[in-house]
Amino acid sequence: MKINKFGEVILDESDIIRGLYTGKFDDLSTIMVDDIDLVNKFNGACKLNADNFPKLKLYEEYAGTIETFDSENQKQWFMPPEYKNLEIDAYLLDLCITDDELQRVAEELELFYQYDMIDVLKYLKYLIDTMRSNDIVWGVGRGSSVASYCLYLLGVHKINSLKYNLDIHEFLK
Numbered sequence: 001m002k003i004n005k006f007g008e009v010i011l012d013e014s015d016i017i018r019g020l021y022t023g024k025f026d027d028l029s030t031i032m033v034d035d036i037d038l039v040n041k042f043n044g045a046c047k048l049n050a051d052n053f054p055k056l057k058l059y060e061e062y063a064g065t066i067e068t069f070d071s072e073n074q075k076q077w078f079m080p081p082e083y084k085n086l087e088i089d090a091y092l093l094d095l096c097i098t099d100d101e102l103q104r105v106a107e108e109l110e111l112f113y114q115y116d117m118i119d120v121l122k123y124l125k126y127l128i129d130t131m132r133s134n135d136i137v138w139g140v141g142r143g144s145s146v147a148s149y150c151l152y153l154l155g156v157h158k159i160n161s162l163k164y165n166l167d168i169h170e171f172l173k
Helices: 013-022 038-047 065-072 089-096 099-114 118-133 143-147 149-155
Strands: 009-013
Touching: 009 013, 013 038, 038 143, 065 118, 089 099, 089 149, 099 118, 099 149, 118 149, 143 149
Parallel strands: none
Antiparallel strands: none
């Protein structure tokens, strides 16, 4: 198995066999392989024996930058329209009580826009709402994400970065 600079996993023959044998692959059409002979051999066998079986696809190197790769993939996230269209700025600002909170959220939102990560906030709102509605427990907080007061307001973590004077730049570098 290899992982490219975009975080995509490229499997070899033994990875595929192991995954099929253990039942870990739900959709083979999402699996990328960089060996054209393996792809042709596998897909040919499927055509002969089980034409409805998902086919492997040949890995093709992405030509863009990591930033465009991330941006394009963020647009493909499953998120109901009410979250895609959510005015996350207004939502977060409405949660603020003090001037310090308003100032911090405004500063963070500016950075989230600068790094083109507003959709991340919308998705996290959807994810947290989904976990809450399904009684799924998640962690208290870890790593640099606890430096974000916006993530605290969304419920991603339980660490009040204002209270502990954590610098947002630790998260959004």
